[in-house]
Amino acid sequence: MLSNSLVDLDRRHLVHPVSSYRGHEARGVRVLRSAHGARVVDAEGRELIDGFAGLWCVNAGYGQDSIVEAATEQLRKLPYATGYFDLGSEPAIRLAAELAERAPGDLNRVYFTLGGSDAVDSTIRFVRYYWHAKGAPERDQFISVAQGYHGSTAGGAGLTALPAFHEGFGLPYDWQHKISSHDLYRNPNAHDPEAVIAASVEELEAKIAGIGAERVAAFYVEPIQGSGGVLVPPAGWIKAMRDVCTKHGVLFVADEVITGFGRTGPLFACDDEGIVPDMMTVAKGLTSGYAPMGAVFLSDGVYDVIADGAGPKAVGHGFTYSAHPVSAAVGREVLALYEGGLLDNGRAMGARLQAGLKDLADHPLVGDVRGRGMLAALELVTDKAAKTPLPAEVQPATRLFDRAWEAGLVLRAFPTGVFGYAPPLCSTADDIDGIVERTRTVLDLTLEDPEIR
Numbered sequence: 492m493l494s495n496s497l498v499d500l501d502r503r504h505l506v507h508p509v510s511s512y513r514g515h516e517a518r519g520v521r522v523l524r525s526a527h528g529a530r531v532v533d534a535e536g537r538e539l540i541d542g543f544a545g546l547w548c549v550n551a552g553y554g555q556d557s558i559v560e561a562a563t564e565q566l567r568k569l570p571y572a573t574g575y576f577d578l579g580s581e582p583a584i585r586l587a588a589e590l591a592e593r594a595p596g597d598l599n600r601v602y603f604t605l606g607g608s609d610a611v612d613s614t615i616r617f618v619r620y621y622w623h624a625k626g627a628p629e630r631d632q633f634i635s636v637a638q639g640y641h642g643s644t645a646g647g648a649g650l651t652a653l654p655a656f657h658e659g660f661g662l663p664y665d666w667q668h669k670i671s672s673h674d675l676y677r678n679p680n681a682h683d684p685e686a687v688i689a690a691s692v693e694e695l696e697a698k699i700a701g702i703g704a705e706r707v708a709a710f711y712v713e714p715i716q717g718s719g720g721v722l723v724p725p726a727g728w729i730k731a732m733r734d735v736c737t738k739h740g741v742l743f744v745a746d747e748v749i750t751g752f753g754r755t756g757p758l759f760a761c762d763d764e765g766i767v768p769d770m771m772t773v774a775k776g777l778t779s780g781y782a783p784m785g786a787v788f789l790s791d792g793v794y795d796v797i798a799d800g801a802g803p804k805a806v807g808h809g810f811t812y813s814a815h816p817v818s819a820a821v822g823r824e825v826l827a828l829y830e831g832g833l834l835d836n837g838r839a840m841g842a843r844l845q846a847g848l849k850d851l852a853d854h855p856l857v858g859d860v861r862g863r864g865m866l867a868a869l870e871l872v873t874d875k876a877a878k879t880p881l882p883a884e885v886q887p888a889t890r891l892f893d894r895a896w897e898a899g900l901v902l903r904a905f906p907t908g909v910f911g912y913a914p915p916l917c918s919t920a921d922d923i924d925g926i927v928e929r930t931r932t933v934l935d936l937t938l939e940d941p942e943i944r
């Protein structure tokens with residue numbers, strides 16, 4: 492009864508992110524009531540394994556009392572402090588210092604945002620300001636990677652390269668350019684990683700030359716492309732892209748909103764390849780979803796150019812909720828949990844997840860199994876040899892998500908027929924084995940679906 496009235500209220504009033512509004516109204520909302528560890532409980536009291544950590548964000552898992560206590564204490568002590576007027580709060584200052592100490596290379600300056608999209612948008616503003624301060628305002632062209640995702644603000648959605656974020660929004664802007672994704676499953680050179688890297692280097696070089704190197708401001712990349720379907724580049728790809736940018740003086744921005752905070756093993760995925768970007772964005776695992784927060788890391792060099800360029804003038808960029816003390820207190824406790832054992836557990840469970848999913852590779856519907864650590868995907872196809880995607884007209888995203896839900900599993904089902912996995916780092920062996928077993932059930936049921944085969 493309660494849930495029915497919620498469904499009705501939701502249908503009439505709550506606009507949902509990235510959804511077909513009419514489709515959602517017809518289907519109705521599924522209300523989540525509570526959660527613990529890697530499990531969520533729906534309004535009917537049914538427990539499901541959350542194989543996607545909410546939206547790849549609850550890295551610490553649900554029901555961590557110490558995070559609740561840190562937030563509660565901060566709410567009582569000081570629920571808000573602005574960073575304007577030279578003011579600040581202890582948790583924000585300490586979190587910035589703790590993050591700087593752990594971030595790659597000289598990424599020592601931290602600007603806090605509310606999430607990933609405004610972190611990306613902040614980098615666009617910082618990049619532009621940097622080049623003005625350097626006396627090169629004509630460097631105003633941005634390059635990103637096809638199938639990439641960089642958030643949902645106007646600027647970031649233009650760097651994003653997924654059709655739904657552009658169509659009907661007048662995006663991308665004419666200063667936003669793309670190169671192809673490495674997409675190893677559908678790349679004709681996939682058997683030869685060196686050839687994939689060489690082709691991407693050539694394409695980025697050609698793109699920069701085509702625009703004019705003196706006009707290119709920055710290049711954006713996810714260490715692993717998340718929303719494009721968990722696309723893992725070959726080892727050395729990111730480094731090669733970084734080298735091209737260094738050669739042409741183009742700023743290199745790593746978007747670690749998904750990959751940050753233990754998702755791939757280390758605290759930051761840039762550490763997987765020993766890369767030091769000029770700017771880096773994070774969010775999600777920063778607070779594990781217990782409070783909204785993102786951040787931009789700026790290298791010392793970038794920060795100094797901006798600071799010296801502005802001199803006594805204010806750099807006109809800021810949000811009311813930048814460096815929010817409650818989010819910062821949560822972030823500090825989450826970081827302590829990661830280092831107190833969650834990163835280690837995530838690495839062990841990540842290996843178990845990758846091995847378990849590899850065991851599904853011979854299922855007739857599985858074309859590709861890929862991932863790193865606690866980030867993984869299965870790509871479903873109807874013909875393995877031809878790599879034929881599931882028919883788009885059956886709307887695989889909704890159908891497969893529903894089937895997984897019935898099987899007691901929350902995963903991401905991408906419109907292209909890809910399953911995405913990002914379980915909490917606190918997952919147990921039972922949770923991981925359950926994710927794999929329930930995925931097998933979903934695959935078997937899908938194999939019997941006459942509209943898909």
Ligand code: PMP
Nearest residue numbers: 606607608640641642746748749
């Ligand atoms: N960048 C990347 C790589 C992301 O995956 C996301 C979110 N999925 C964002 C930016 C945007 O973050 P948010 O949804 O917190 O605004």
